[in-house]
Amino acid sequence: GIQVEQSPPDLILQEGANSTLRCNFSDSVNNLQWFHQNPWGQLINLFYIPSGTKQNGRLSATTVATERYSLLYISSSQTTDSGVYFCAVGGKLIFGQGTELSVKP
Amino acid sequence: DAGVIQSPRHEVTEMGQEVTLRCKPISGHNSLFWYRQTMMRGLELLIYFNNNVPIDDSGMPEDRFSAKMPNASFSTLKIQPSEPRDSAVYFCASSLGDELYGYTFGSGTRLTVV
Numbered sequence: 001g002i003q004v005e006q007s008p009p010d011l012i013l014q015e016g017a018n019s020t021l022r023c024n025f026s027d028s029v030n031n032l033q034w035f036h037q038n039p040w041g042q043l044i045n046l047f048y049i050p051s052g053t054k055q056n057g058r059l060s061a062t063t064v065a066t067e068r069y070s071l072l073y074i075s076s077s078q079t080t081d082s083g084v085y086f087c088a089v090g091g092k093l094i095f096g097q098g099t100e101l102s103v104k105p
Numbered sequence: 106d107a108g109v110i111q112s113p114r115h116e117v118t119e120m121g122q123e124v125t126l127r128c129k130p131i132s133g134h135n136s137l138f139w140y141r142q143t144m145m146r147g148l149e150l151l152i153y154f155n156n157n158v159p160i161d162d163s164g165m166p167e168d169r170f171s172a173k174m175p176n177a178s179f180s181t182l183k184i185q186p187s188e189p190r191d192s193a194v195y196f197c198a199s200s201l202g203d204e205l206y207g208y209t210f211g212s213g214t215r216l217t218v219v
Contacts, residue, residue, distance in 0.1 A: 033207055033208065035210075041194060041212070041213055041215075042210075042212055042213075043196065043198075043210040043213075044210075045207045045208065045209060045210070048206065048207035086148065088148075088208075092150050092161065093138065093140075093198075093208060094150070095147055095148040095149075096147075097147050098147070
């Protein structure tokens with residue numbers, strides 16, 4: 001089956017800093033999504049991005065399907081950005097292990 | 106739109122008891138998914154339905170688990186009998202289908218089996 005690897009596993013930032021999260025996947029896919037799981041456990045869909053680049057406020061994502069990776073950019077981080085960021089791929093949504101982000105005030 | 110609605114939010118039950126988790130997908134979505142999240146295994150797909158028909162149940166851990174989708178607006182995940190190792194957060198998600206759309210997750214049911 002498809003393997004999904006995310007890096008880094010943990011990230012601590014000072015408020016206002018920028019960060020890049022990476023997702024590598026082992027096979028071509030028609031579906032790639034980024035999710036944020038907040039400290040209350042809710043899974044929020046950030047981007048549906050099987051290819052190309054999208055932006056939503058301070059967040060943007062780029063997927064290079066031919067090279068099997070996706071990047072999530074967080075600019076001017078805020079404490080509310082804390083939580084776990086998941087990449088998931090494929091029709092059955094195979095999840096990576098996530099990147100746990102902590103933004104300090 | 107109220108989103109994907111799951112109930113109950115929390116469930117505590119004794120080992121051996123039957124547990125039923127419920128999910129109402131977003132109206133118009135034709136794909137429904139059940140996931141389980143644990144610290145050890147992360148988020149794993151248990152089963153998914155397309156147009157109320159189970160398509161892939163290879164993730165269902167064992168015969169104690171069963172899922173149904175009697176109509177487009179309701180699905181259940183049943184565990185009978187429950188065991189402590191079933192303790193986890195169970196998520197339901199829905200989508201317009203065909204891998205071409207984003208998936209929306211419910212708030213999850215936190216199950217504790219004591």
